[in-house]
Amino acid sequence: SSSGSASHEDFLQCFQSGLGVNTNTSSGIVFTKTSSSYESILDASIRNSRFLATSVPKPNFIVTPHNLFHIQLALRCSKHSNLQVRVRSGGHDYEGLSYVSNVPFIIIDLFNLRSITINMEDETAWVQSGATLGELYYAIANRSKVHGFPAGSCATIGIGGHLSGGGFGTIFRKYGLAADNVIDAQIINVNGTILNRRAMGEDLFWAIRGGGGSSFGVITAWKIKLVQVPSTVTIFEVSRNLDDGGSEIFTKWQTVAPKLPAELFLHAVLGVSNSASRLGNKTVVFSFTGMYLGTAENLLPLMQESFAEFGLKRSNFTEMSWIQSVLYFAGFSVDQSSEVLLNRNITSSSFKTKSDYVTEPISSTGLEGLWKMLVLEESQFIILTPYGGIMSEIPESATPFPHRKSMLYGIQYSVSWDSNEDATMYIKWIRTLYDYLAPYVSKLPRRAYLNYRDLDLGVNGPNTSYVEAQSWGLKYFNQNFKRLVEVKARVDPQNFFRNEQSIPPL
Numbered sequence: 001s002s003s004g005s006a007s008h009e010d011f012l013q014c015f016q017s018g019l020g021v022n023t024n025t026s027s028g029i030v031f032t033k034t035s036s037s038y039e040s041i042l043d044a045s046i047r048n049s050r051f052l053a054t055s056v057p058k059p060n061f062i063v064t065p066h067n068l069f070h071i072q073l074a075l076r077c078s079k080h081s082n083l084q085v086r087v088r089s090g091g092h093d094y095e096g097l098s099y100v101s102n103v104p105f106i107i108i109d110l111f112n113l114r115s116i117t118i119n120m121e122d123e124t125a126w127v128q129s130g131a132t133l134g135e136l137y138y139a140i141a142n143r144s145k146v147h148g149f150p151a152g153s154c155a156t157i158g159i160g161g162h163l164s165g166g167g168f169g170t171i172f173r174k175y176g177l178a179a180d181n182v183i184d185a186q187i188i189n190v191n192g193t194i195l196n197r198r199a200m201g202e203d204l205f206w207a208i209r210g211g212g213g214s215s216f217g218v219i220t221a222w223k224i225k226l227v228q229v230p231s232t233v234t235i236f237e238v239s240r241n242l243d244d245g246g247s248e249i250f251t252k253w254q255t256v257a258p259k260l261p262a263e264l265f266l267h268a269v270l271g272v273s274n275s276a277s278r279l280g281n282k283t284v285v286f287s288f289t290g291m292y293l294g295t296a297e298n299l300l301p302l303m304q305e306s307f308a309e310f311g312l313k314r315s316n317f318t319e320m321s322w323i324q325s326v327l328y329f330a331g332f333s334v335d336q337s338s339e340v341l342l343n344r345n346i347t348s349s350s351f352k353t354k355s356d357y358v359t360e361p362i363s364s365t366g367l368e369g370l371w372k373m374l375v376l377e378e379s380q381f382i383i384l385t386p387y388g389g390i391m392s393e394i395p396e397s398a399t400p401f402p403h404r405k406s407m408l409y410g411i412q413y414s415v416s417w418d419s420n421e422d423a424t425m426y427i428k429w430i431r432t433l434y435d436y437l438a439p440y441v442s443k444l445p446r447r448a449y450l451n452y453r454d455l456d457l458g459v460n461g462p463n464t465s466y467v468e469a470q471s472w473g474l475k476y477f478n479q480n481f482k483r484l485v486e487v488k489a490r491v492d493p494q495n496f497f498r499n500e501q502s503i504p505p506l
């Protein structure tokens with residue numbers, strides 16, 4: 001359209017003249033649809049292949065800042081030429097919100113801003129948003145064998161999205177969320193002003209630790225508190241099928257896993273196998289993976305007491321360093337060099353994910369129906385994460401992430417597919433599964449995890465009100481939603497930073 005091409009010219013000219021270079025010279029910082037590297041830069045961190053399709057709207061420009069001034073300039077010029085802004089760190093958003101928009105837009109892609117500066121003296125680090133979790137874990141382990149950081153498992157997740165949406169992993173029952181361990185941050189607000197914690201104030205600093213960064217500005221760096229981990233941690237894995245006592249153990253897991261000592265993380269992954277059943281039928285496979293902050297010797301009595309039915313022996317346990325446990329949960333061999341954590345090449349697939357929280361154990365009737373639904377579809381898996389530990393001690397209002405004391409466990413449902421022609425069928429299946437579980441999970445609101453972004457919960461219209469946005473806002477944030485709206489109204493009253501599920505100003 002003519003207005004589209006007008007914005008096109010305006011933005012490029014504004015940006016290049018701000019840089020002091022001619023519009024026709026390539027700056028290496030802003031890329032147009034005709035730039036030869038536009039597509040490779042766009043696709044580089046698209047983790048969900050659903051959004052690689054040519055039918056998915058693409059940005060008018062991609063800006064790859066090398067410094068904060070480039071971000072300020074991109075904000076100023078996108079305002080000037082009426083382009084919406086999407087900020088991308090690691091590109092792992094489940095719904096592609098960091099790089100897809102239905103209105104003309106630019107992407108500010110932070111992959112060049114990824115320095116990590118560790119200060120062992122006060123056990124802190126400054127990490128830029130474009131760094132990955134793998135780069136952070138690697139940098140910490142290079143400096144100390146007894147320090148770590150509690151965040152997610154997948155090494156290519158970006159710091160920017162992850163920390164601003166919460167962030168949990170295998171040691172979160174002991175140390176809390178990634179966001180719980182942020183002690184300072186640097187944000188560029190809607191006016192292009194660079195603010196640290198003191199300058200942004202406690203309200204905004206609160207909001208960006210779990211409320212999602214994309215509603216508030218561009219967060220460029222985070223100061224985090226490192227945590228002390230033992231030099232030896234222990235890993236184990238046990239599997240059971242449905243006809244092998246899996247259901248009984250899972251039933252018990254629902255109440256026992258959340259009460260285990262905070263040092264012990266025991267999550268359950270449910271999948272479907274064609275061959276595991278004795279009768280050769282499809283069956284549900286229950287995989288329990290444990291990670292203990294301590295030695296096998298200390299873990300053994302703990303497991304024999306809490307889950308005797310596993311029949312675990314010393315030989316079932318593998319002792320290793322914390323960084324090796326990171327490799328293990330990231331899907332690498334623990335004997336590999338930890339340098340694999342620096343690999344930014346992502347393996348993408350097409351998928352749809354949804355989330356839930358459980359406050360009362362799911363009844364046996366509920367579980368039986370669930371097993372029946374699961375065997376209908378092979379290409380799915382469900383990850384159940386026990387809460388408890390320090391998560392029960394942190395007040396619900398400490399950060400926007402509200403899923404704390406009364407949570408037994410969180411659920412992530414995922415379904416993936418090869419051909420995007422089948423997408424509708426798989427998405428329909430996962431929605432049916434989600435509907436089925438409604439009576440058995442948290443209610444009023446039915447809770448959801450922001451970092452498992454799900455647009456089924458509701459999307460903003462052109463002028464979404466606070467009340468309308470509650471359909472998804474209360475699920476992600478419960479009572480904290482109101483405060484997020486108040487912060488938004490103060491720091492971005494014109495709603496410049498917006499997307500399908502951004503916090504509306506009051």
Ligand code: FDA
Pocket residue numbers: 047086087088089090091092093094096097098110129151152153154156157158159160161162164165166167168169212213214215217218219220451452
């Ligand atoms: P991306 O760049 O897509 O950003 C996500 C959102 O944050 C977007 O709305 C974006 O605009 C905004 N944003 C990003 N950077 C910003 C910045 N600097 N300033 C302002 N806004 C910004 N979660 C978890 O807690 N534990 C886990 O173990 C996992 N595991 C996992 C595995 C895999 C394979 C995937 C795909 C995802 C997960 N996640 C997860 C979910 C993950 O935490 C979530 O998708 C994060 O938001 C991803 O952050 P990125 O920076 O990669 O995403």
